[in-house]
Amino acid sequence: MKRIFDTQLIGPFAAMVIVALIVALTTERFLNPGNLSNLSLQVSIVALIAIGSTIVIFAAGIDLSSGSMVALLTMILAQLLKFIGIPLVLALPLILFFGGLLGLFIGLITAYGRIPSFITTLAALIAFRGLALTFNNGSPIFSLDPALEPIFYGKLFGVPLPFFYLVFFYALAAFTMNFTKLGREIYAVGGNPAAAVLTGINVRKVQTTTFVIAGFMTAVGAILMSARLNSGSPNYGQTLELQAIAAAVVGGASLAGGRGNILATLMGAMTIVIVQNGLNLNAAPSSVQNIVLGLIILLAVGIDMWRAEISALMGRIFGRSSSQQSSSIKKEA
Amino acid sequence: MKRIFDTQLIGPFAAMVIVALIVALTTERFLNPGNLSNLSLQVSIVALIAIGSTIVIFAAGIDLSSGSMVALLTMILAQLLKFIGIPLVLALPLILFFGGLLGLFIGLITAYGRIPSFITTLAALIAFRGLALTFNNGSPIFSLDPALEPIFYGKLFGVPLPFFYLVFFYALAAFTMNFTKLGREIYAVGGNPAAAVLTGINVRKVQTTTFVIAGFMTAVGAILMSARLNSGSPNYGQTLELQAIAAAVVGGASLAGGRGNILATLMGAMTIVIVQNGLNLNAAPSSVQNIVLGLIILLAVGIDMWRAEISALMGRIFGRSSSQQSSSIKKEA
Amino acid sequence: ENYPTPVPLQDGAQAAIDAIEPKNDTFRIAYMPPATEFNYYIAIGEGIKAVAAEAGVEVFMLAPQSGADINGQMGMIQDVLTQDVDAIIFGTHDEFAAAPLLKQAVDKGMAVLMINSDIPNFPTPIHGVVGYSQRNGTQAIADWAIETYGDQPLKVGIIEGQPGYHSTERVGGFLDGIEGNDNFEVVVSIDGKWNVEGGNTAGMDILQSNPDLDMIFAANDYMIIGASFAAKALGRNDIVLLGNDGDTSGLEEIAAGNITATVNTSPFLMGKAAMHATIDALNGSYPGGWIETPTSIEDKDGAISVLQEPEKLFPQPSKEY
Amino acid sequence: MTPATPLWEFVDITKAYPGVLANDKVCIRLMPGSIHGLLGENGCGKSTMIKTLSGVQQPDSGQILYNGKSVTISDPQAARDLGIATVFQEFSIVPTLSVGENIFLGNMPRSRFGVIDWARVYDEAARVLAEMDVDVSPETITGTLSVGEQQLVEIAKAIAMDARMIILDEPTAALGEDEIERLHQLLRNMRERGTAILYVSHRLDEVERIVDEVTILRNGCVVRASGETKINVSEIVSAMVGEDIGEHYPKERNATDGIVLEASGLATKSGVKDVSFSLCRGEVLGLGGVLGSGRTEIARALFGTDELIAGQVTLNGKPVHFRREIDAIRAGLALVPENRKFDGLFFNFRASGNVTAASLGELSRFGILNLKVEDQATHNLIRDLEISTQAEEKTVNFLSGGNQQKIVIARWLFSASDILILDEPTQGIDIGAKIAVYKLINRLTRAGKSIILISSDHDELLAMSDRIAVVQHGTIARTVDASELTHDDLVRASADIPHSKPEEAFA
């Protein structure tokens, strides 16, 4: 437990709480139970996809494809349900499988083709949206299946179902990263791939696996998106990949790879969503939302980067020398 | 001259020619002079912006902000011309200045704040679009100035003006990269920032400069965009940053920094535009365009990465041992 | 009267007006268009605000930036549901996605009206629909084109919007209008993504692949404005350019002679009608149903006369006409 | 186990890279309980051989016999299963992970359900570190350790496996004399227990001390098989180079009385305290001390890289203040950093770009570079310093370590620096290249330039310096004439470090 809830969580957790406090001060509607249960709906899709994006980042990769992949998968799901007539219980696992499969392709090309993941997933970002447009002449497909909506809007003991998905997948991810061979191999590959090769870690396999995980989690997100909107559309998920990466980054994941706590990503996603919710509740225009989100990303990373300087400054202000050394690692450029 | 037109250009040039040949075979309209002069219009905006994106990449950075910055700058230009009533001859230099200034901000935060450029420009990508929306209630502004259109649509000796802008700025960029101190320093910083510091190169200043150049070139692109549509809009330039990066990458620039030829980016941009033009002339749907563009990016980088293997294979096929060693640089992981 | 008499919605699509329970003394109304990227919805919003100011009610606008961001719009509707709002005036690109949330709004006693629509059978019962008939508008401009240019063979290009209800209806209306007329031949039809940039690219491409085009119809004014630049660049001043919306800038382009004609749908007036109906619904004096706002075809002279009444326009024209 | 049967036998191992035949029919026999040296010049194929033996790559042809039976080592895991542990030349630690994790990377102790047993990871790592007498907590993030400590973790990785064969590829390159002695003791203990050890190093003095037999490679071929060469530096050298090279330390004394640089009371945040010394024209001032004593930090303080918080540098009698590296460079200082790979070379440039990198200002007018001068000067330097002429055409990653090092030094010849700080300039380069560097030092001092030489190779330091400053805990304990100091003095100075424990710990 100590391993999972480590000191890396303090920063993102504090950020989340501070942001929540500020929002709660600006509007009493924030702490309304209805609104709080809304938050778990709002955060669910991006936070679930961010699990995959973060794990790819841990292995020093980047996944730009998830937004387009969501579009493609919602179209495939729509096609399956509406035009091919496959029952929902079969279609959902199929979508998860396709998500993993697309991730596998990306992973194989990246790892075995030695192409930087920025490039492969940029290509996928463009191509997947094109593929999504080939279905149904590029038109959205509506009213897929009445049984789809409860997947997103349903409740258990009065708590929205997406809350449970979040708990389940984040618990699984935290366990994997901290207590399994795979998890440690992902960190090792991200930290120093050359060293990982020399120690016998199958670096390419590990890299590929991270993309399979990302594809799978994107499929989970795509299913929730389809359930929420009861439709599939080639336009869904635009910039979702950036939101997912933003969640990881606000949570403190280093793009250089090798370190970070997966639970911090959940907090990063929560922070972003709380801010958006707060702005929505105060009826702020979308322009302000964008500006604020940009600043949050900068601030979150800045605070992480300048931790040593900030703590030194704090020490000077509060008159005690900061004895704790910065845990940030000097990366060879 | 030999320095500028070096062997790194052979690959991208060959790719461009092959693609052009294929397109010419599928439709006789391609080689129509009108269409060819159109190509220079089509390619101009993205190719000019790609100069900046490529130079940032040479210094091992990445610029995701250019698309949003185009939107913001077209809105500022529209505001200046239409609502503030500043004359065009004054407004244009101001926009170039603002572009450089925005680039300066990004550069300073990146270089002196020690924040990865992926993050700062991601934040800028989001925030600039928000800023663009704060003008005119987020609505486009039309019919800015009749004198604006000729900047894009005008001709000199029957050749579209954008062709001359391309020649001018690419010549300038090629000269800078190959014959000036700054150009050399950019490659040095991209190749090994730690070594650059110890040789007395002001790494942060150089990094900042690349972003100023990128901001300036984005402003050039924004002016052309405004001239092309005689308007400003917060929606302009979406995914333009990705197209510019794609041009650099198809031209063979390595995202790891330190190497590449700026003229190759022009060829990369041309290759992409020729393919799109070819698909348009054959009335291919946009879905196909996306898929093809994705594949081109993959192929271009793949061929670059596998050069050693491919030349070995060629050697085996044509019965002579490939004596030339691969020039691809083994990067420390 | 403030708006045309409502036409009843289809069976089962009408929510009960007497179930509306305003919670605030000063009505709080949310205006939720699909996106802020379209001037059109801003113009509607201005109409709404104008009436709100007169009537002394509170209104706020909440919308994602991009029309494609339906997920974002649903999030916003959800956020609004937990607030004490008395009415929602919404427009959406995906009625099926919005339906479950709007059902909750109706169940909570909010007044729910859809704007810029002619859907008589929204998937869940709502209180009213305000808008022009998308099909009738573009069919009228097709009729106008036949009347004006129909005496010789014409090759027509179409710039669609991104696939969806609006694009289907508007393009469908135009095609209905020219159907059976042998002089009109549609030779190409492509997507212009609803915006100027997309319209410009599409215009460039279709004029290049079909140099003999005589007429372009675009599903909105932005795209036809974009296409007009393409025509100009290729030296095609003779081409007939038709749009749809009655956007101020579109009208100004028509007045300037850069575009031939458009369907003027008066978004500002539509917004006023919608707001009047909403306040009436909260006061119980609106019977429910579809309010069809009028449209007209405006060519150069018509556009100038519309521009001469700036109080009915948003944004304001760039000069006096 | 009869000593007559080799534990491992590698027969006719051949491995080619594109354009290079790195190993050509190499045969090595490794006996249990014996330390086998694998020696040769830079690029002769030692690391290639080791990668093959460790399963990192497959040989093109050849046979591997384990206890007389033919085996294939398909991957590093297979090597591990066969009881082979390797310390690679390239750092193979993951800087973002803890020391404990690095030690067990690739085979972390796990419980029955495949769940990682963290308690055991740290307990066993602590045990191994204690056995090696390394004072590092297993929970420390490895990247925060000093280079030397990281190298010790690297070695701990191999020790932890309790292997029957251990391969070490230049394990001492980043170690000081003290650590080297401890490592040797550890290896002797392992030899006692019957472990076969394959040892690669360019420090022939230590080879002489520890190795039982040697195999010498040249251009990928075995030129002297085991037993054909006596374990003696000069014999080894002539076998390696193929000719007798005479004096290993061709020291010229060019020191004069004129003081060019004087440092008084320097201190930085990186641990430099009250450092004072003077440097004369034509002098080589050696900085001796143990790993982590702060020699590199003194160099950085002088060069303007680390900000001075106290003290004064005086250059030719004038006080100077370097805010950045460029100030120091302009004043005539030069720094050849200790890690040429990370801090020295631009692998994306050919020789020319590397040579002129520190002089771009002088090479340009109005910001435009004079490329003719650049090419000509590079050509001349390549000729004068006998650098491989390939460097003119190819990026420097294709050059051997020695050539690379000469190019870094050439940079400062081109910039016409008067004072050169050479930080471990011969680390990892072969004896021939070392002598070339020594001759270069002579040439520089003869031309009236002054040199600060940092080296952990005591013989080299003693032989090449005029005076030696002994550095301890970031300060200069004393400065004496090199001739008044012996190897033992330096070792003793090194031993005077608080946390190091007596050598009995290894017994």
Ligand SMILES: Nc1ncnc2c1ncn2[C@@H]1O[C@H](COP(=O)(O)OP(=O)(O)OP(=O)(O)O)[C@@H](O)[C@H]1O
């Ligand atoms: N991955 C590789 N690809 C191509 N050539 C390589 C590769 N690795 C090594 N070489 C080349 O193979 C030859 C042998 O290199 P190797 O690293 O085995 O030398 P070494 O004896 O270990 O040298 P050093 O003493 O400098 O460590 C050299 O010419 C080197 O340039």
Ligand SMILES: Nc1ncnc2c1ncn2[C@@H]1O[C@H](COP(=O)(O)OP(=O)(O)OP(=O)(O)O)[C@@H](O)[C@H]1O
């Ligand atoms: N990245 C780092 N983070 C924290 N401390 C470091 C780091 N690198 C080095 N140190 C510390 O700085 C001191 C000097 O370390 P280093 O091994 O570089 O010694 P050095 O000065 O190069 O020694 P030498 O005298 O061998 O040149 C040590 O106390 C070490 O622990």
Ligand SMILES: [Mg+2]
């Ligand atoms: Mg080696």
Ligand SMILES: [Mg+2]
């Ligand atoms: Mg050192």
